[in-house]
Structure formats: C-alpha cells, structure tokens
Amino acid sequence: MFMNFEFSENLKNVKSSEIRDLLKYTQMPGMISFGGGLPNPESFPSHEIQEILEDIMKNYASSALQYGQTDGLPLLKEQLKSYLSKDENINIETDEMMVTTGSQQALYALAKIFANPGDYVITEGPTYVGMIAALNANSVNSVSIPLDENGMKVDLLDDKIKELKSKGKKPKFIYTIPTFQNPAGYTMTLDRRKELLDVANDNSIPVIEDNPYGDLRYSGSKIQSLKAIDNYGIVTYLGTLSKVMAPGLRTGYTLSQPEVLQKFNLLKQSLDLASDSLSQYIAYEYIKKGIIYTQIPKTIELYRKKRDIMLESLDEEMQNATWSRPDGGMFLWLKLKENMDTKKMLKRAIENRIAYITGSAFYQNNPEINTIRLNFTYSSDNDIKEGVKRLAKTINEEIRNNKN
C-alpha cells in the first residue's frame, strides 16, 4: 500500500509541457519532427571540450570539482565581461553579473523576485514556453502584446499598461525576446526597442530581455540589444551559452543592477547554492581560448543552410498558410486560416508522420489556435524538405475534411 500524499497548492497551475508530451510521438518509426527546440549536435564543439576537460583536470581539478561561489566563477565572469563588450557592446562591472544554471533558472528566479502570486506581468504573445512555466510555477499572470514582423507591437504597450494600472494590476515587469524571437522568429526594430524602453521607464516597469539567439544571425545586420541602449538602468539581460557552446553544460548569465542580483543571490542559495563548477571552468576556457569565436560562424553556416531549405520548401509546397522569415535563431512561425485548430490537426499530422508544436503552447491564455512553431535546426536537410511536404499535405487534407 502506497502513502496517500498530500501536496501543496504551489504547483497547481503547472501543466506538463506540450513539448515534453510530444516526445512520445517523435520516437515513432519514420517520424519527422519540427517540434523540439534542440540545437543540432553537429554544432557541439565536442573535440575542443574534450581537450579543455583534460587541461582542467590537470590544472584546476581541486576547484573545478569543488562547490563554487553563488554569483559564479570569477574567472568566467571576467571572460564573459570581455565577450559581452566585444560581441554585444554591453559594458558592465562584475557585480552586475550572475552566472546561472541556464537562463531558465533566471526566468524562474526573476518571476519570484519581482512578482507576488496573483500579480501581472507583460509578455509577447506568443512567448517562450519556459517563461510561461516559470510564471505558472510562481502563480503569476501575464497579459500579452501581439507581435508582427517587426517584433512586439510596442504602440499598444502604453495603453495596455494604463488599462492594467487602472484595475490596480500594475505589471511587475515586461518580458521580451527581441531578437529572433522564440517561437515566432521575428526581430524587434531599433525604433521599437527605444520606444519600449521609454514606455517602460515612464511607467516605472523593469524590462527583462532574453537573448539566447542573438549570435545566430544568418541574414540582415545586427540590431543593438535593449541592454546596450538602456540609459535608464531598467533592463535585466539574460544570456546563455546553450546555443553557442552546448545546452547540456547548463551555463547562462544574468546582467542587472546589483540590488536585483543580491535578491537573486539569496534565492539561488536555496535553488542550487551555485551553478556547476566544472561547466563554468569549461566555459571559461572556451571563451579564453577564443573557441567561441570560431565555433559561432560554423554553427551559423550549418543553420543558415537549414533555414534556407525550410523557407524554399515552404515557398514550393505550402499554399494554405503564411509564415515568418527569420534572420536568425531556430524557429519560424506558421499561421493557417483563422478557423483552423492546429491542436486538432496534430492527430492527422502524426498519422502522416510529421510532428510539430501547436502555437497554443506559447500562450499562457487566449491562444491563437491556428498557429504552429517549426524548428529548422535539428532535422537533416532531406528531412526538412520531406517534412514540409508532409505538413502541406496534412493541412490540405484538414481543409478538405473541414469542408465536408
């Protein structure tokens, strides 16, 4: 006889992620999946990391296998500082940086630090599932601002904030993924970035900028991050080495005002004491030796080709949808006719051996049910072509079926 466990209310809003649920289908023989958000293992610097590991074990084993400082390995923080200055034109002091266990840890921590249960925040609609999970785990509500091909529709922001304030629900932060957004693939223009900062500052609302994909640009020219142009000191910036080194090492970083990071430090002591020391040593050597600067162009080359294949295949095969044309990142966003429900269509898609994530997974509430996120980095080039064919066939069948 097992015990009858009594659980707290804390996780009552947390549902299993559709992305994890999809895994059972992706194991089926012959399935092509555009569902996951995984980097391609071909982009992993395995050989270089093997050499780095040998060096670490020779030179720093006693500290690399030991507990570390909660705010991160000082050697790594120095390297990240110079990388951010070169790469993003972000110039900060080391007490404005915290190393995190992936940027996911920062999403959870910031939701807890800035918002009480029942409070409201503003996100983009659609937004990153990991942020929705972090909000749900902290019982925080969100209101979303829609996106177009120029990113968040910032012209709607001020009115939305005023509306929430008038109901006594002043948003506790604005969360944005301005560059190669996950899931939509759009990038916010510089003008909108400036306007977002002005509106947020006028309303005294902090901004969280999540930038995991900024280095993965395949076309167009770089747009400065919100953090780089923030003269108000309101932006907390989340970076990660997941997409430019390897996600399994779980190494990210948060840049913010020291008083925000002091709160984060207190919380992190209860989460994991400190991030993985060995991973931090690997990241330190990876940047110091300059491997990051040779690895990123290789990853860009690999992914640019895959993006182009997916866009060309969509242009050739897809008649009944529109889609984003991302300049970087890992995803594009497909919209079907308004009355179509991509969740309902998934059964047919699975029968046709093509898996995807329904767009509704990327909304905490009020989903656009006619949307799909497509990942283009993981599948082989041939599978991308074949998968798009299967998806177009599925959509055409569904339309015919809806008419009957």
Ligand SMILES: Cc1ncc(COP(=O)(O)O)c(C=O)c1O
């Ligand atoms: C927008 C966004 N934020 C955060 C993360 C989490 O990344 P990490 O591996 O650093 O936890 C991801 C990962 O896919 C992401 O797409």
